[in-house]
Amino acid sequence: MNIVLLGPPGAGKGTQAKVLAKKLNVPHISTGDLLRQNVAAGSELGAKAKDYMNKGLLVPDALVTQMLGERFKQAELKTGFILDGYPRNLNQAKELDVLLAGLSMRIDKAIDLVSSEAVIIQRLSGRLVCRTCGSLFHKTNMPPKKEGVCDACGGELYQRTDDKEETIRNRLVVYREEVAALLKYYKEKGLLVSVNADGEASLVLDKIIELLRK
Numbered sequence: 001m002n003i004v005l006l007g008p009p010g011a012g013k014g015t016q017a018k019v020l021a022k023k024l025n026v027p028h029i030s031t032g033d034l035l036r037q038n039v040a041a042g043s044e045l046g047a048k049a050k051d052y053m054n055k056g057l058l059v060p061d062a063l064v065t066q067m068l069g070e071r072f073k074q075a076e077l078k079t080g081f082i083l084d085g086y087p088r089n090l091n092q093a094k095e096l097d098v099l100l101a102g103l104s105m106r107i108d109k110a111i112d113l114v115s116s117e118a119v120i121i122q123r124l125s126g127r128l129v130c131r132t133c134g135s136l137f138h139k140t141n142m143p144p145k146k147e148g149v150c151d152a153c154g155g156e157l158y159q160r161t162d163d164k165e166e167t168i169r170n171r172l173v174v175y176r177e178e179v180a181a182l183l184k185y186y187k188e189k190g191l192l193v194s195v196n197a198d199g200e201a202s203l204v205l206d207k208i209i210e211l212l213r214k
């Protein structure tokens, strides 16, 4: 199964992708995580991407697509993959098809996680991320057992710099500008399924699995 997870910031793409990837035994590839790793490592790509990310803007397509192409070369893709955060616009969707065609692969399903603005703001303003392993928590929705400490690896939890309310609103504006064309693209290919992602994470996961079985 080659899956792309679509949806606004905070819809739960990362949360669902991590669990699904384990269940399906496929790699979880998140362009947001890859970009943040580059920023943290101080790489040339990270330096170019940082300002866009802090403003809630998309990093230029060419940079992200090249980074994804490199990641695809390293990943074990035989059983499939879950792509989270890419594509973000029509151009990236087409670029992805080209990248995959080069590997004799294609997308099997595009899962759109639909979430309301109030839920998104609540989720993102309370999100905590592990600096070491990337596990996701939430101050109230999914609190860690010990404050500030990752349940999975004991690493330090931090708040993303782009999870400030003003930046979240910019990210939502960018998302809304691009999403219609992206959804149309996958709908016309017969690959699009939508899931209401406002509910509890385990219920959202059940709905996704049900849709994948069909």
Ligand code: AP5
Pocket (backbone or CB within 6 Å): 007, 008, 009, 010, 011, 012, 013, 014, 015, 016, 031, 032, 033, 035, 052, 053, 054, 056, 057, 058, 059, 060, 061, 064, 084, 085, 086, 087, 088, 092, 123, 124, 126, 127, 128, 136, 137, 138, 139, 141, 142, 162, 171, 197, 198, 199, 200, 201, 202, 204
């Ligand atoms: P990225 O990291 O991809 O951010 P995003 O798309 O804005 O999505 P998020 O990671 O914020 O949210 P999510 O849907 O994964 O939610 P999560 O599971 O964490 O991108 C960041 C930036 O990088 C972009 O703004 C851009 O600058 C750049 N970028 C990345 N990809 C790019 C691309 N392709 N092209 C150009 N630029 C790119 O959940 C959020 C919180 O809610 C967590 O605290 C979680 O615990 C909680 N939660 C999740 N689900 C539930 C639930 N069901 N119930 C209760 N709480 C929940």
